[in-house]
Amino acid sequence: MSALEAMTPQPSAEVTGEAGVGPWHAAWRRLRRNPAGIVGAVIVLAFVLVAVLAPLLAPYRPATSEWFGQVTPTSVPGPSDEHPLGLDSFGSDLLTQLVYGARSSLVIGVVSTAVGLAAGALLGVLAGGIGGRVDTIVMRIVDVLLSIPALLLAVSVAALLGRSSLSIMLAISAAQVPIFARLLRASLLAQRGQDYVVALKSLGLRQRRIVVGHMLPNSLGPVLVQATLTLATAVIEVAALSFLGLGDPDPAVAEWGRMLVTAQDRLDQAPHLALYPGLAIAITALGFTLLGEALREALDPRSSR
Template sequence: MSERTKIGGEAADELTDHRPPALVEAMGRTARAEETGTSLWVGALRRLVRNPSAIVGAIIVAAFLVVALFAPLLAPYAPSDPRWASQVTPSSVPPFSAEHPLGLDSFGSDLLTQLIYGARQSLVIGVVSTTLGLLGGALLGGIAGAFGGWVDTAVMRVVDILLSIPALLLAVSVAAVLGRNPYALMIAIAVAQVPIFARLLRGSMLSQRRQDYVLASTSIGLRQRTIVMNHVLPNSLGPVIVQATLVLATAIIEVAALSYLGLGDPNPTVAEWGRMLVRAQTRLESAPHLTLLPGACIAITALGFTLLGEALREALDPKSRR
């Protein structure tokens, strides 16, 4: 090896040693990413598996889904079965027993059965209303983010009007106009969620349109519609999906709130956690478990969706990746 080659190698090593630590770390992360070749969602899944909050949230959500989907198999009796109504008095309800592990409610129905079927009602209304809100918000946000200009201004002013009204008040107003039925409940909650998804998708699309790949696609002659539908929109859906998980927790609480206010399903045989809270008001002192149990179900279910949604948001956030 010549003397010049040696000097060149030593100079290169010295230059390498004086590189900033942040640059070295970034280059290492890039090299590892290139070696593994994992996609965004695969990498997010791996980070979720290592996140304790995500695991706890996933367990709670999975238990809620199992109870809701297999309610007829898990419930010991039919919902709102009145055969034990004679055992209930104005001052007391029967305590826990082997036949009724959680006792009876104020109308003589098995409380465990009511809680199990209440999970199914909350799941159906929460999922359907969140899906409708997601579709409506994605439509408005997609139009605003795709066209821009006066279209963006007009759409977002409508969204701002909806945002100026508190979500629960907006849902109550819509439910009161449409009447007392489960479909009105779903639409009411969905309308309150539309502006959330619209603003989020529009902001995400505007951010994506400033990326280099959009400029490159335009420079090679791709049409604007092709760029938006095939590149910008798919890359903007990550935050919206995460928000849907978080909003689902809010939807379950709003279902209970509207039922508590008397705007839920008018059918008295339909079990629902919010309605169970209403029924238990008169027995708060003598039988507090009639209030605490459905309230705990609402709180734990909302906590599960919130933990899972926050963990998913962190896993998909480029700034929080390790």
């Protein structure tokens, strides 16, 4: 063991709950024993597989309205051998729309969360790593963003940029930036007074190397958990923005939120048109929430006692 490693605090067997096992390995073991985490992981994995394999799973192309003649003002065809879930109001296969809607939600949710995490992490590192006047300026900007409700901020950004998938990604990520910034800043501030940081400073290491090479890796646990939980919120916000008419105007792009909008006029005739996309949104958000909570418990050293 090097002198630097000797000065860095290592989790004890009491904290990790596993003698001779690293904290990440112990967290993985606790996660595997968490039933809620397993259920969440299965839901998330199923969601990802459906989104990735959409062209193979969907029986038809998205937004294909060749069966529009079967839709009447008073009825919408239900499940059949040709269409397992029936048709929607535009004569498209409902199962196909649901499958491709999963792809849209996954892409927009993951990209928006990644952008929000990157921008928030940058602000958090500047505030918590440098401190001083930089911390004051950055946190005042974050406070202004936090004073605006997340959905209202997302709606404002999406309305300003126009209707497109890119605008939804930027809108959702803008609402997530202050969350990640404050969380990472708090984690970095908690690391400042640790013995290993004092030891690194006494060895003459530069502040930038200490922050990026040592403090930041030890502060990422809560941020990664929050990113998983934020994915659940992102899926709901994608549907909400599409429901408000701020989604991609291209009818060939299937979105769960748009499916809810088009189902409003048919609720008395075909309530399943709103039931299926609503369940898809709820189950997907539940999966990310369960997985995120399980990760939080697994990474919390106190949960092993």
